[in-house]
Amino acid sequence: MGLVQPEAPRTRSVRALSDGAGGPEDAAGTSPGDRGKESRMEEGSRTEISEEEWKRRLTPEQYAVCRQKATEPPFSGRLLYNKEEGTYSCVACKAVLFESSTKFDSGTGWPSFFQPVSPDAVREEPDYSHGMVRTEVVCARCGSHLGHVFPDGPEPTGLRYCINSIALEFQPAREGS
Ligand SMILES: [Zn+2]
Numbered sequence: 001m002g003l004v005q006p007e008a009p010r011t012r013s014v015r016a017l018s019d020g021a022g023g024p025e026d027a028a029g030t031s032p033g034d035r036g037k038e039s040r041m042e043e044g045s046r047t048e049i050s051e052e053e054w055k056r057r058l059t060p061e062q063y064a065v066c067r068q069k070a071t072e073p074p075f076s077g078r079l080l081y082n083k084e085e086g087t088y089s090c091v092a093c094k095a096v097l098f099e100s101s102t103k104f105d106s107g108t109g110w111p112s113f114f115q116p117v118s119p120d121a122v123r124e125e126p127d128y129s130h131g132m133v134r135t136e137v138v139c140a141r142c143g144s145h146l147g148h149v150f151p152d153g154p155e156p157t158g159l160r161y162c163i164n165s166i167a168l169e170f171q172p173a174r175e176g177s
Pocket of ligand 1: 090091092093094095139140141142143144
């Protein structure tokens with residue numbers, strides 16, 4: 001039995017040349033099945049920051065909520081009774097998360113919204129801590145913990161995004177716009 005010759009290196013360069021000349025893929029275009037995959041771009045827009053850096057950027061209270069999933073005491077947050085028009089951003093990365101037009105008084109002691117500013121502004125993940133089954137809400141951009149979402153909100157969504165005041169930053173809407 002003779003040894004099989006390994007493939008000669010020049011085979012690769014020949015292939016590369018023929019690929020550049022417009023193969024069948026160029027003519028047929030991308031198949032419809034591949035298009036769905038491209039819509040999941042969250043990896044590319046995520047912010048990667050070390051825990052040490054988060055500790056420097058955030059106050060100890062913000063760090064406990066945003067990075068360690070603590071919950072602020074009810075009725076303690078400065079944005080709970082805020083009824084001004086404007087937007088609410090992630091305190092950690094400044095991504096816009098909620099609008100004042102979706103804020104409502106839930107009576108729970110935490111700022112509550114019936115929907116995020118866009119479906120991909122936040123990520124929802126199952127949370128089995130404290131002997132409960134809840135849905136955690138995190139900032140889609142930086143992964144910071146924001147609060148939880150419950151299915152007992154008002155119309156039109158029926159959802160209640162129960163968000164820690166300390167995880168949010170408020171920007172008033174511009175006068176006269
Ligand atoms: Zn964020």
